[in-house]
Amino acid sequence: MARRILSLWFPRLAAERWLRRIGGALPQPFAVVGETGGAQVLVSLNAEAETAGLRRGQPLRDATAMCSGLLTRPADPVSEALFLTALRRWAGKFSPWVAEEPPDALVVDLTGCAHLFGGEAALLAEAEADCARLGLTLCGGLADTRGAAWALARFAGQSGQPLRSGDDIAQEARATRSHAARRRGWERGGALPSAASATEPQGLIAPPGQTESVLAPLPIAALGLPPERTEGFTRLGLRTVGEVLALPRAGLARRFGADTVARIDRALGLAPEPISPAAPPLRFATRMQFPEPIGTAADIAAGIDRLLDPLCARLREKGRGARRVRLQALHPDGTSQWVEVGLAQAADQPDRIRTLLAMKIETIDPGFGIDCLRIEAIQTEPVHPVQHRGHFEATADAMTRQGGTPRLGDLIERLSTRLGSESVTRAHPADSHIPEKGSIILSAAWSEPWAEPWPAANPPRPLVMMRPEPVQAPEDPTPPARFRWRGRNHETRTALGPERLAPEWWLDDPAWRSGVRDYWRIETATGERLWLFFAHGGALSGGWFAHGIFG
Structure with a gap:
């Protein structure tokens, strides 16, 4: 066919x-x-x-x-x-x-x-x-071909119009036209000989087997070539696809590239040009219609139990797990309510989803009743089976799992359901010498825990870090014997340092416009262990500042 x-x-x-x-x-x-x-x-x-x-x-x-x-x-x-x-x-x-x-x-x-x-x-x-x-x-x-159909949809009925170009022989000066008279017809700007008949396209439908004859009278742009290639053909005096098809393939490839010849072959059906249809989206949803409207939390929970089993069975059949699940309650008057929950890890087990949806039932107002419940996994991910492991790995796994469900994942899911997924975060180490950039904050629901040991800082960093706070002390790089911070007078017992840190020269960070810093670990007479630095001054004046508190 x-x-x-x-x-x-x-x-x-x-x-x-x-x-x-x-x-x-x-x-x-x-x-x-x-x-x-x-x-x-x-x-x-x-x-x-x-x-x-x-x-x-x-x-x-x-x-x-x-x-x-x-x-x-x-x-x-x-x-x-x-x-x-x-x-x-x-x-x-x-x-x-x-x-x-x-x-x-x-x-x-x-x-x-x-x-x-x-x-x-x-x-x-x-x-x-x-x-x-x-x-x-x-x-x-x-x-018959994708390229020819593309050309007919955009250029059917159009013919190649001559464009002014300094390379076209028909535009030569009067003094050179005597030489042009001795040239062959197509060298004087006429049409090139074409093996294909130059009949006009029959409407927008090309008869089967007549792809070349239908494309021949169309402008060169109908080949779908880049604009610079089309302009190159025009500068040679070529106006239609038929004139291009009559050129020797070797010279065409040498001057305009092999991809131009490949494009022509696809338009003529000499090379395949497949069509890749979009795959239908995977949809996982179940619904239940009630003969009489329901209105209690127990009835909604019972409906969720009935719906989750077939939903999870479909997920397991496709090897998918739910990351976000939506519960929709439809009322007899045509209105609806919905709630969403997110999971820290893709799940295809009803118990994992049931617990989170149960926490949201109280937010649904049944009004005059609910006559339909619908549960949909609006975001899914592939789920891979867990491989068997040895005794050591199983013992370590038992420290973090209970009944095959990650305890940390359960905690993240419940906190995200209560507080919102943007409120539950975790830190990962970052590669930066700037103290406040030593870690990055990620959403706990969409990131994995840091698998390796946390990089040890040398020298160590304070447990609590804050924005630099001014310290009243003499403007001297030597650690002050006495200083005032947060409305209290402090006396220095020991000072360890300095550790010099320079700003990132490739960034204009407003917090570092006070220039290079010398950090000191200060222990006061009352036992406070502070992290102070002396800014040497730059775009802003320097001085002493407190940046952290050691535990």
Whole structure:
């Protein structure tokens, strides 16, 4: 069976997505504005803006000068990608083999599917009608190859227009045209001889087996080459794909690169160009409908027990574990409530999830009753089986596990459920000589404990560190015999140091603008062990400061 590929291009996708949000078409020019190279440019236009002479890639200031009534909205690449994904799901009605071509196109493998819609023309007409109801502009192309379908969707009906170029023989000065008369036709700027017939494309559908004849009259840009390659062909006086196809392959590869020849081969079907459809997302959810609305915490807990077993069975079947679980309660009036819990480690056991959801039941207001409960694992991760280990490892494991469940993980999960996952953190060592940067703070739910021994500081660092606090003492690098700190007078008993630390010269840290520091371990007459430093001064004045307290 011959392969047939459909390319669906939405040339005004970003603009029409905005128009759908604000209620439909506008009678005035409208454009979506994005940034390119630090400048604001038009990235998508409606039909009225194109009629006014605006174009994609045009600077915004030039566009507003040409069209004072231009209405604009900022580009939103994330929302546009989600909208394209929604269109991919719609295109699944034509074939299960659909892939996205960001930012504004889809490609569909229609092999063996067109007859279900009455033929290729009827299928394309149905796609256009669907898009018209959605308020979207659609350009479709159907051919034997992906490259040819892409070209038809964007360039069907266009012919190669001559562009002025200093290398084109047709633009030579009068004094050199006498030499051009003795050259062959295509050397004087005429069309190159083509083995393919230069017939115009028959609409947007290329008949089977006629890929080359359909591509031949299209402009060179229809090959999908980089702009510099297309410009290179134009400088040689070439205008259409057919003229490029007539060139010797060896010279073409030598001058324009092997990737250019490979692109041409893919467009003609001489080299494979597969379509990789997006895999359907893994969804893990269970729901229970009640014959009569429920309203007590015990009934909700019983419903959770009934739902968790099939949910976890599906997770184990796919080798996944839940990291975030959502419980949704639907009310008879159409409203709903939901709560979420997070797990420190991916889990596929009901007991791990049940305990956390039970802590959230009290936050659900049953109101006039709950007629449906739904539990969904909204975030999952692969779960690997635990390998058997020896007696030593098993004994060490028993110190941290109980019943196969990590005790620390349980603690993190319960604290995160009560306080929020952002409130439960752990520290990891960091590679920095700056005292306050010796560790980094990570979320405990999304990080593993530091597996190695904590790097020993030499000299040791204080147990408690704070922002540098001023110390009233003589401005002398020698440790003061007496000083005043936090409203109290202190007398130095011993002083150990100094340890000189310099700021990170590649960063402008406001806390280190007082220059190089000399750190001293000071023990006072009353037993306090402090970490003081003398700042030698820089952008700010120096002096003595307290930075930490030893335990």
